[in-house]
Amino acid sequence: MVVFAGQGDARRSMALLWRGAQSQEVRTTPGPKPGLSVDAIVDAAIAVADEEGMAALSMRAVGERLGRTAMALYTYVPGKGELVDLMYDRVLVELPTDYADAADWREGVTAWAHDCWAFYLRHPWVLQVSQARPVLGPNEYVVLEAVVRILYGTGLPAATLRRVVGTLFHFVRGIASTAAEARQAAAATGMSDDDWWFTRSPLLQEVAPDFAERFPVLTRMEREGAFRNEDESVPYLEQEARETFAAGLGVILDGIEAARRRAGLTETAG
Amino acid sequence: MVVFAGQGDARRSMALLWRGAQSQEVRTTPGPKPGLSVDAIVDAAIAVADEEGMAALSMRAVGERLGRTAMALYTYVPGKGELVDLMYDRVLVELPTDYADAADWREGVTAWAHDCWAFYLRHPWVLQVSQARPVLGPNEYVVLEAVVRILYGTGLPAATLRRVVGTLFHFVRGIASTAAEARQAAAATGMSDDDWWFTRSPLLQEVAPDFAERFPVLTRMEREGAFRNEDESVPYLEQEARETFAAGLGVILDGIEAARRRAGLTETAG
DNA sequence: CTGATATCCTTAGGGGGTAAAGAGATAGCT
DNA sequence: AGCTATCTCTTTACCCCCTAAGGATATCAG
Numbered sequence: 001m002v003v004f005a006g007q008g009d010a011r012r013s014m015a016l017l018w019r020g021a022q023s024q025e026v027r028t029t030p031g032p033k034p035g036l037s038v039d040a041i042v043d044a045a046i047a048v049a050d051e052e053g054m055a056a057l058s059m060r061a062v063g064e065r066l067g068r069t070a071m072a073l074y075t076y077v078p079g080k081g082e083l084v085d086l087m088y089d090r091v092l093v094e095l096p097t098d099y100a101d102a103a104d105w106r107e108g109v110t111a112w113a114h115d116c117w118a119f120y121l122r123h124p125w126v127l128q129v130s131q132a133r134p135v136l137g138p139n140e141y142v143v144l145e146a147v148v149r150i151l152y153g154t155g156l157p158a159a160t161l162r163r164v165v166g167t168l169f170h171f172v173r174g175i176a177s178t179a180a181e182a183r184q185a186a187a188a189t190g191m192s193d194d195d196w197w198f199t200r201s202p203l204l205q206e207v208a209p210d211f212a213e214r215f216p217v218l219t220r221m222e223r224e225g226a227f228r229n230e231d232e233s234v235p236y237l238e239q240e241a242r243e244t245f246a247a248g249l250g251v252i253l254d255g256i257e258a259a260r261r262r263a264g265l266t267e268t269a270g
Numbered sequence: 271m272v273v274f275a276g277q278g279d280a281r282r283s284m285a286l287l288w289r290g291a292q293s294q295e296v297r298t299t300p301g302p303k304p305g306l307s308v309d310a311i312v313d314a315a316i317a318v319a320d321e322e323g324m325a326a327l328s329m330r331a332v333g334e335r336l337g338r339t340a341m342a343l344y345t346y347v348p349g350k351g352e353l354v355d356l357m358y359d360r361v362l363v364e365l366p367t368d369y370a371d372a373a374d375w376r377e378g379v380t381a382w383a384h385d386c387w388a389f390y391l392r393h394p395w396v397l398q399v400s401q402a403r404p405v406l407g408p409n410e411y412v413v414l415e416a417v418v419r420i421l422y423g424t425g426l427p428a429a430t431l432r433r434v435v436g437t438l439f440h441f442v443r444g445i446a447s448t449a450a451e452a453r454q455a456a457a458a459t460g461m462s463d464d465d466w467w468f469t470r471s472p473l474l475q476e477v478a479p480d481f482a483e484r485f486p487v488l489t490r491m492e493r494e495g496a497f498r499n500e501d502e503s504v505p506y507l508e509q510e511a512r513e514t515f516a517a518g519l520g521v522i523l524d525g526i527e528a529a530r531r532r533a534g535l536t537e538t539a540g
Numbered sequence: 541c542t543g544a545t546a547t548c549c550t551t552a553g554g555g556g557g558t559a560a561a562g563a564g565a566t567a568g569c570t
Numbered sequence: 571a572g573c574t575a576t577c578t579c580t581t582t583a584c585c586c587c588c589t590a591a592g593g594a595t596a597t598c599a600g
Binding site for chain 4: 030031033035036068069071072074
């Protein structure tokens, strides 16, 4: 369920995203005082998404959490799409932005990636917000600025940097999605990864008795222990994601290093 | 909108996924002859998703395309989740699986990645199928087998291979998502990326006049031309995705190379 | 012809998002 | 004080979704 952005009045959306102190101005208009606020609604919506998942995020649910009907929210927010945009930008404040302590870009990127990973697992619904067109909210820029600042340490040209950022971003998002969805599946079905596999595996044999002949390379890989996880205290799929994350990040960092070497930037760092 | 898998009767799901010639057996049961078939339904559903997007995929829409009501489908398919699983596994047959012609693993991986990229852009809805727990359908295994066969050429140990496959997979999926969602946004809003940016950009200045001070590194990057695209005939966001794809793939391949070097595998290839 | 069974339909129930209209509260103005 | 414009919030309603239940119809074995 990728949730797409609101596409109504662009000016109103931007004003909401970058709403600042001007919303605190003294009211002199007639009519009852607002019982809610954009902030309150966004916070409630984030709480719903955190606790019950993106699928459970409905205008009714958010309203209920605030003791209102669904329609009351429309006084403050143009629609659900815009609300999701606001949730997205709002929750991004949680991401750390200062990596000045890192010894070099490699350490900085690693720290940033791990912070992102933890963030996504804390708010898995964020992974379901469409990345088609950027939301252009303030915190999105704060996050970008932070990453770019780290990567300027590589000395790579700006155009290359932009792509490296994209690559890192997609990688982290992709693997975090897998881990998050695995958790979600476990919660939704009430079945652990191992339980799930133990019910599925015999069915697979039943339905594909010729598996080994049809997929020799995979079978060989399995015999070589590729699909065994050491730590049995962590759910299988989550651990797999975690290890892929660590290994993949290493691969990407090495790749960046190679790009630097090709550009003749091997000596300076940090 | 990530679409989650069906989680009903696991045996029935697996039987449907691996359904083979046994479904062609002669019928001797009473009752009217089936007017539909699982294949017909899956094909119709894929057509709907291809043409109108995952959001437009409803049981009604599929039924209508087949001249039936939504409920008629439930005779053949347990529910929407399972139908999506079937669609997913079915459409994967389009992916090429033979990369024996490739000169070495690097060329093979590159070819595979590009094939995947094209595939995802042909069927963007595939990117919205949850990857939480694998569907375990036959074609998913065929695809996996193909990738692993290519990567065995690196000589890396099986456990490392598994993670490399995961990294590549997430990378391709991630960037393809961006490109696909950008297309979708353009189609949905009837507004090109450039139009979109030209309406958004002045709003951003209006709402954040102090942008340059708040985000100095991004501003510097922009002045260095990081966000300019050369080819103006291609939509901006799609081109950005394409270039990030090319650059990121290079980074990952270099990273794999580095892993091989560390394992002392520099000479042999292919 | 009878009974069993399979296909497909209609109906209905419980979710969604949100447009429209109205009730009630509150400000400034006369 | 009363009036009126305006704002908040609710009710109702419409259209969409998935799918459970039950009924009509077609087709087989006996």
